[in-house]
Amino acid sequence: MAAFRAFLFEFGTLFAIINPYGLAFVFLNRTMSLSDRERGNIARQVAIYAFCVLAVSFFGGTIILEFFGVTLPALRIAGGFVVAASGWTMLNQDTDSDGPRTASTNSFDAIRREAFFPLTIPLTTGPGTIATAITLAASNNPSGDRILPRFVSLVAAFVIGVTIYHAYARVSRLARFVGVEGTLVITRLSAFLLLCVGVQITISGVTDVLMPLFNGR
Numbered sequence: 001m002a003a004f005r006a007f008l009f010e011f012g013t014l015f016a017i018i019n020p021y022g023l024a025f026v027f028l029n030r031t032m033s034l035s036d037r038e039r040g041n042i043a044r045q046v047a048i049y050a051f052c053v054l055a056v057s058f059f060g061g062t063i064i065l066e067f068f069g070v071t072l073p074a075l076r077i078a079g080g081f082v083v084a085a086s087g088w089t090m091l092n093q094d095t096d097s098d099g100p101r102t103a104s105t106n107s108f109d110a111i112r113r114e115a116f117f118p119l120t121i122p123l124t125t126g127p128g129t130i131a132t133a134i135t136l137a138a139s140n141n142p143s144g145d146r147i148l149p150r151f152v153s154l155v156a157a158f159v160i161g162v163t164i165y166h167a168y169a170r171v172s173r174l175a176r177f178v179g180v181e182g183t184l185v186i187t188r189l190s191a192f193l194l195l196c197v198g199v200q201i202t203i204s205g206v207t208d209v210l211m212p213l214f215n216g217r
Contacts, residue, residue, distance in 0.1 A: 084198025
């Protein structure tokens with residue numbers, strides 16, 4: 001029972017941070033030129049990459065950051081800039097009667113090369129998600145059985161990956177349901193929220209850097 005509660009907590013936390021069904025319209029915007037089958041293939045790649053990113057963050061995130069000398073505030077600041085820039089670009093793209101134009105001229109191979117960056121990192125599992133996964137792993141009780149908490153984290157990462165695949169692969173059906181205007185509105189709103197998330201991540205990183213300086217006075 002405790003393991004199930006831990007799974008619900010980790011899954012709920014990651015789901016709230018990633019918001020896969022909200023980001024699905026951003027994904028649709030970046031893969032507008034693809035067929036449903038091709039978009040499903042890209043969605044599967046992103047889901048697999050997202051699972052790997054979460055698993056690595058759970059089990060070795062802190063070690064990797066320390067190895068490269070990267071702090072969590074630096075990760076947040078850099079990732080926040082990238083996320084905000086992507087949201088700003090989407091907000092300022094031209095549209096026509098057929099909806100957003102963004103990736104409409106990109107080929108399947110070109111978009112497939114973007115599956116890891118930027119579609120997985122930082123758009124899906126960005127610095128906020130990585131930092132959250134590292135924090136969840138660090139909060140596990142270091143004493144006693146370590147196998148069960150790691151297994152629970154792995155299951156949570158897997159279910160999140162499945163959820164991302166479902167949201168991204170089925171987004172075209174949802175877009176057809178809401179129509180062209182509805183898709184445009186949701187895409188613009190998602191882009192604005194993406195911009196806000198990027199700014200918030202950057203602010204969090206800057207705050208983490210400046211707070212010790214002010215507290216030291």
